[in-house]
Amino acid sequence: MQHLGVLLVLAALTASPLAAAWRPWPPRANGTTAGLGASKKFEGSSEFVKLEYHMGPVLASAITVHPIWYGAWPAAQKRTIRAFLRSLAPPPDSSARIPPPSVSAWWRTVRLYTDQTSANVSAAVTLGAEKCDARMSRGARLSRMDIQSVVRDAVTARTRPLPVDSSGGVYLVLTSPDVSVEDFCGQVCGFHYFTFPSVVGYTLPYAWVGNSARRCPEVCAYPFAIPSYVPGRKAEAPPNGDVGVDGMVSVIAHELAELASNPLANAWYAGSDPSFPTEIADLCEGIYGTGGGGAYTGQLLTDARSGAAYNVNGVGGRRFLVQWVWNPVLSYCSGPNALDQ
Numbered sequence: 105m106q107h108l109g110v111l112l113v114l115a116a117l118t119a120s121p122l123a124a125a126w127r128p129w130p131p132r133a134n135g136t137t138a139g140l141g142a143s144k145k146f147e148g149s150s151e152f153v154k155l156e157y158h159m160g161p162v163l164a165s166a167i168t169v170h171p172i173w174y175g176a177w178p179a180a181q182k183r184t185i186r187a188f189l190r191s192l193a194p195p196p197d198s199s200a201r202i203p204p205p206s207v208s209a210w211w212r213t214v215r216l217y218t219d220q221t222s223a224n225v226s227a228a229v230t231l232g233a234e235k236c237d238a239r240m241s242r243g244a245r246l247s248r249m250d251i252q253s254v255v256r257d258a259v260t261a262r263t264r265p266l267p268v269d270s271s272g273g274v275y276l277v278l279t280s281p282d283v284s285v286e287d288f289c290g291q292v293c294g295f296h297y298f299t300f301p302s303v304v305g306y307t308l309p310y311a312w313v314g315n316s317a318r319r320c321p322e323v324c325a326y327p328f329a330i331p332s333y334v335p336g337r338k339a340e341a342p343p344n345g346d347v348g349v350d351g352m353v354s355v356i357a358h359e360l361a362e363l364a365s366n367p368l369a370n371a372w373y374a375g376s377d378p379s380f381p382t383e384i385a386d387l388c389e390g391i392y393g394t395g396g397g398g399a400y401t402g403q404l405l406t407d408a409r410s411g412a413a414y415n416v417n418g419v420g421g422r423r424f425l426v427q428w429v430w431n432p433v434l435s436y437c438s439g440p441n442a443l444d445q
């Protein structure tokens with residue numbers, strides 16, 4: 105029984121024709137979600153979860169994240185997401201210390217992944233140049249392949265194109281609530297992959313994450329909104345006061361963790377089929393603290409002033425709620441707010 109959470113994730117994967125994606129959580133499982141709260145960290149599942157290294161690169165060089173804001177993005181929403189991205193690297197000097205548990209301590213689990221040369225995923229994650237496409241030049245309905253065209257538009261723009269950085273560049277397409285993306289809400293909240301030279305001119309790791317506020321916050325911004333099939337649970341207050349954006353932060357974290365450990369879909373994943381990989385964040389979807397599993401988030405922290413739920417601290421006194429990722433040393437999901445570490 106304690107493996108049921110993982111089994112549900114795997115069942116969702118085999119049913120889905122999509123690679124490398126964050127899937128809506130919690131899974132729609134009749135009558136079983138409540139009981140999963142007991143499956144602490146999927147203990148004992150290490151024999152079941154065969155996460156393997158497939159010889160490809162990880163993002164071992166300094167990582168630069170380039171946000172591409174597609175659609176209407178108010179400044180306050182951008183500030184929240186930028187603050188999260190700036191929190192991933194350890195602060196440059198000790199005077200800027202961020203109280204534990206921190207976002208950079210969360211990234212430490214991702215840094216446990218190495219490539220053939222024993223190089224770890226980089227600790228240096230910085231916010232790079234950004235691009236806006238407020239007028240939605242590809243329209244308000246995007247296919248999965250259109251996301252690559254949005255990246256192409258950004259790196260080939262006539263004015264201030266984003267730099268093409270194939271060593272550590274990551275292109276993060278963020279769509280506003282009025283943009284619909286193929287399979288958004290029904291099957292995915294975000295995904296990552298790499299661009300094709302035939303479309304973009306280069307092979308660049310990229311991710312897409314959508315703001316679900318108007319479409320499906322109960323699946324893509326859980327637990328800040330709760331689906332009706334999880335009875336008796338109250339929505340948590342979002343730490344930055346924005347259900348859609350606070351929900352996106354965890355999906356962004358998920359996709360960046362997987363991009364870093366599996367940028368070309370040939371490094372770290374479980375499962376025998378690279379088109380249906382189970383990656384390091386897929387294994388821990390919906391787990392934000394000790395005891396998490398099923399519809400239960402695990403132990404969270406509470407912001408004393410706002411009552412908001414969070415589990416990590418970032419720059420500028422910001423707080424965020426991000427899901428845990430699979431720890432290859434411990435062979436279970438872990439995060440810096442674990443009660444037993």
Ligand SMILES: *[C@@H]1O[C@H](CO)[C@@H](O)[C@H](O)[C@H]1NC(C)=O
Nearest residue numbers: 132133134135136137139333
């Ligand atoms: C859900 O489970 C209950 C009892 O376990 C059952 O009566 C009901 O028909 C189920 N609903 C669906 C949609 O499977």
Ligand SMILES: *[C@@H]1O[C@H](CO)[C@@H](O)[C@H](O)[C@H]1NC(C)=O
Nearest residue numbers: 212215216217218224432433
């Ligand atoms: C690099 O990865 C190895 C293997 O997981 C781990 O033992 C080591 O602590 C990691 N180094 C850093 C700096 O994270």
